[in-house]
Amino acid sequence: MKKVYACGIVTVICIVATVLLRIPMNNAELDYTEVNVEVVSSETKETTVRRGFTRSTATTYDIVVRYKGQNYELENAHNSYSYRVGATVTAYLSGGKMYANVEGVRTATPAAYAYFTALFASFIMIFVTAGIWSGVSQKKRRESQQ
Numbered sequence: 001m002k003k004v005y006a007c008g009i010v011t012v013i014c015i016v017a018t019v020l021l022r023i024p025m026n027n028a029e030l031d032y033t034e035v036n037v038e039v040v041s042s043e044t045k046e047t048t049v050r051r052g053f054t055r056s057t058a059t060t061y062d063i064v065v066r067y068k069g070q071n072y073e074l075e076n077a078h079n080s081y082s083y084r085v086g087a088t089v090t091a092y093l094s095g096g097k098m099y100a101n102v103e104g105v106r107t108a109t110p111a112a113y114a115y116f117t118a119l120f121a122s123f124i125m126i127f128v129t130a131g132i133w134s135g136v137s138q139k140k141r142r143e144s145q146q
Contacts, residue, residue, distance in 0.1 A: 004133050011125040018122050021115040028109045030102065032094035037065035038071070042083040065091055065098055072097065076104025 029122060041064045049056050063074040063083045074083070077100040083089060092099040099105050105111060 001136055004129065004136055005106055007125065007129040011122065011129045014118055014122040014125050016028045018115065018118040021111065021118050024107065025106065025111040027109055028106060028111045030094070030100070030105050030109070032092045032105045033045045033097070035067055035087050035091055035093050035098075037091045037098065039083045039087050039089060040064040040086050041067050042080045042085055044080045064098075065089070067091070067093065067098065074098050074100050075108070076100045 030036075033039075041062070043062045045060045045062060047058045047060065049058065061074075061077045061080045061083075063077050063080060064071050065074050072091075072093075075097055077083065088143075092102060092105050094105045095110070096106070099108070
């Protein structure tokens with residue numbers, strides 16, 4: 001039962017940390033330059049992953065843009081049809097990387113990494129706590145039936 005309480009406390013701490021870290025992520029001072037870039041290449045890739053009897057498909061967008069004679073891989077693009085080869089589009093240059101939108105810049109900040117780490121830890125801890133709690137309750141039920 002001590003494990004359940006300990007995991008529950010860690011879960012609550014992770015959830016509180018996630019909520020509190022959302023504020024600095026949203027209020028982070030973003031350092032970027034809005035630029036017009038030329039699309040050099042735009043490709044949609046579908047990857048099928050097999051796990052046992054199931055299949056899942058992951059779609060990625062490989063978009064290369066040119067700015068001041070240098071090619072950049074466009075980060076955080078949500079489609080490829082908006083990026084026709086030869087077209088001029090708006091992108092956001094930050095930290096030597098080119099992003100498709102401001103949210104891409106925001107999610108690359110240290111505050112965002114901390115937030116997503118806490119969010120991931122919260123989900124993991126919820127499942128771990130539920131698993132341990134289930135095991136303890138089953139053990140108690142078996143002991144009471146004997």
